[in-house]
Amino acid sequence: MVQKLDYLHESPSQTAGPYVHIGCTPNFTGIGIYGGDLGTSMKTGPVKGLEIIIRGTVFDGTGTPLRDAMVEIWQPDAAGLFPSANETRGAADPNFVGWGRSPGDMNTGEFIFDTVKPGAVPFPDGRMQAPHITAWIVARGINTGLHTRIYFEDEPEANAADPILSRIEHQNRIPTLLASKQPDGSYRFDVHLQGPNETIFFDM
Amino acid sequence: MSILNGPPKSGGFIPRDRVWQPDALTPPYKTSVKRSPQAALLSFPTTLSEETSPVFGHSILGDLDNDLILNYAKSGESAIGPRIIVHGRVLDENGRGVPGALLEFWQANAGGRYRHKKESYQAALDPNFGGCGRTITAEDGSYEFRTIQPGPYPWPNGMNDWRPAHIHFSIFGHGFAQRLITQMYFEGDPHIKLCPIVGILKTQEAIDALTAPLDMNRTVPMDSRAFKFDIVLRGQRQTYFENRKEGL
Numbered sequence: 001m002v003q004k005l006d007y008l009h010e011s012p013s014q015t016a017g018p019y020v021h022i023g024c025t026p027n028f029t030g031i032g033i034y035g036g037d038l039g040t041s042m043k044t045g046p047v048k049g050l051e052i053i054i055r056g057t058v059f060d061g062t063g064t065p066l067r068d069a070m071v072e073i074w075q076p077d078a079a080g081l082f083p084s085a086n087e088t089r090g091a092a093d094p095n096f097v098g099w100g101r102s103p104g105d106m107n108t109g110e111f112i113f114d115t116v117k118p119g120a121v122p123f124p125d126g127r128m129q130a131p132h133i134t135a136w137i138v139a140r141g142i143n144t145g146l147h148t149r150i151y152f153e154d155e156p157e158a159n160a161a162d163p164i165l166s167r168i169e170h171q172n173r174i175p176t177l178l179a180s181k182q183p184d185g186s187y188r189f190d191v192h193l194q195g196p197n198e199t200i201f202f203d204m
Numbered sequence: 205m206s207i208l209n210g211p212p213k214s215g216g217f218i219p220r221d222r223v224w225q226p227d228a229l230t231p232p233y234k235t236s237v238k239r240s241p242q243a244a245l246l247s248f249p250t251t252l253s254e255e256t257s258p259v260f261g262h263s264i265l266g267d268l269d270n271d272l273i274l275n276y277a278k279s280g281e282s283a284i285g286p287r288i289i290v291h292g293r294v295l296d297e298n299g300r301g302v303p304g305a306l307l308e309f310w311q312a313n314a315g316g317r318y319r320h321k322k323e324s325y326q327a328a329l330d331p332n333f334g335g336c337g338r339t340i341t342a343e344d345g346s347y348e349f350r351t352i353q354p355g356p357y358p359w360p361n362g363m364n365d366w367r368p369a370h371i372h373f374s375i376f377g378h379g380f381a382q383r384l385i386t387q388m389y390f391e392g393d394p395h396i397k398l399c400p401i402v403g404i405l406k407t408q409e410a411i412d413a414l415t416a417p418l419d420m421n422r423t424v425p426m427d428s429r430a431f432k433f434d435i436v437l438r439g440q441r442q443t444y445f446e447n448r449k450e451g452l
C-alpha cells in the first residue's frame with residue numbers, strides 16, 4: 001500500500017433540467033423574488049470600446065431550437081482585462097460586468113447579449129489569443145454544462161494566429177466558433193448540439 | 205455587484221475528470237439523445253478566460269434570499285411542508301473551502317410541483333412558495349439555507365418515471381472553469397435507485413456524493429430537521445517550481 005492521495009472528486013454534474021430559469025432567472029419566469037435577474041445587464045454605465053449585440057439560438061440534433069436553455073457568457077473588457085478578483089494585470093473598465101446570462105426568448109429560444117467587443121488576452125505561453133468570449137450552455141438533456149468560445153468572423157488575422165484555433169485538427173469546423181456580422185451590425189452565434197454543423201465544445 | 209479580492213492563484217485548473225463525470229449521451233435519459241454533442245470535446249489547458257470569473261458580493265443578497273420558507277410567502281404566512289435546513293461547505297478538489305461562491309438553488313414544493321408555466325403535474329401550487337433562493341459562501345466555504353423538503357414528482361421520460369426529491373444547485377467558484385450545476389438528493393429516498401437522471405452517474409460513490417445525509421447535529425429542536433450537502437469544485441494546480449528556463 002502507498003499513502004492515500006486525498007484529493008476530493010469534483011461533485012458530479014447533473015442536468016439543469018427544464019426549470020433552470022426558476023433558480024437562475026426567477027423574474028423571467030414571473031417569480032419576482034429578487035430585485036432583478038442576475039446577468040441581465042453587462043454594463044453599469046458608459047463603457048469603453050465597441051458596443052456590440054450578439055444573438056443566437058441553440059439547436060438540438062433535429063434542428064429544433066431549445067427553448068429551455070440558459071446561456072452564460074464571460075469575457076474581458078475592450079482592453080482585454082477581466083472584471084474579476086483573479087485579474088492581476090490591471091483594473092478592468094469599472095462599468096463593465098464581463099458576465100451575462102440569457103434565458104432565451106420564451107417562444108423562439110433566441111438569446112441576446114448587449115456587450116462590448118472583447119480585447120485580446122494572452123495564452124499561458126504569452127502568445128496573444130484572438131478576441132473571444134467564453135460561453136457556457138446548460139439545459140434539460142445536457143448532463144454537463146457545455147463550454148464553447150465565441151470568436152469573431154471579422155478578425156481573420158487574429159483568428160489565424162490564435163494558439164487554440166490554429167491547433168484544431170478539423171479546420172473545417174472552425175466556422176462553428178465564429179460569430180458572423182449581420183446587416184444590422186449585430187453578430188449572430190448559433191449553437192448546434194449535434195449534426196453536420198455541431199459546434200466545437202471544449203474540455204478546458 | 206462588487207469585487208471580492210482574493211489572493212491571485214496560478215497553475216490553471218485541474219482537468220475535469222471525464223471518467224468520473226457523467227457522459228453526454230445517456231439514452232435512458234431520453235432528452236440527452238438529441239442534445240449530446242457527438243464529436244469529442246476539444247481539450248486545452250485553462251487560460252485566463254477560464255481562470256477568472258465574475259465575483260458576487262454579499263451586497264446582492266436580500267435578507268430572505270436564503271429562506272425559501274418565507275421569501276415568497278405573504279406576510280405572517282409561510283410555505284407548507286417539512287421544514288429543513290440545508291447546509292454544508294463548498295470545497296475545491298484540494299479540500300480547501302471556497303469563500304465568496306454564489307449558490308443559486310431551486311426546487312419543487314412539498315407536493316412535488318414547480319412554479320412554472322410549463323409544469324403539468326397536478327399537485328397543488330403552494331401560494332406561499334416560490335421555489336428559489338441563493339446565498340454566498342462564508343470565508344471557510346460554508347453556507348446554509350432554510351426551505352421545505354421538496355416532494356418527488358413524475359416526469360415524461362419512461363411511462364412511469366419519478367424524480368427523487370431533489371434540490372437543484374448552480375455554483376460559481378473563482379474561475380469560470382469551475383462553473384457547475386448539480387442536484388442534491390435526500391438520504392433514504394427509494395426513488396434514487398430508480399431514477400434515469402441519477403442513473404447517468406457511473407458509480408455508487410458518485411451517487412453518494414450527491415446524496416445529503418440527515419444531520420441531527422444541525423436540526424433546530426421542535427422546528428427544522430437538517431441535511432448536510434458539501435459541494436466540490438475543480439481545484440487549481442499548485443505551481444511551486446516556476447524557476448525553470450523557457451523551453452525546459
Ligand SMILES: [Fe+3]
Nearest residue numbers: 017367370372
Ligand atoms: Fe427538478
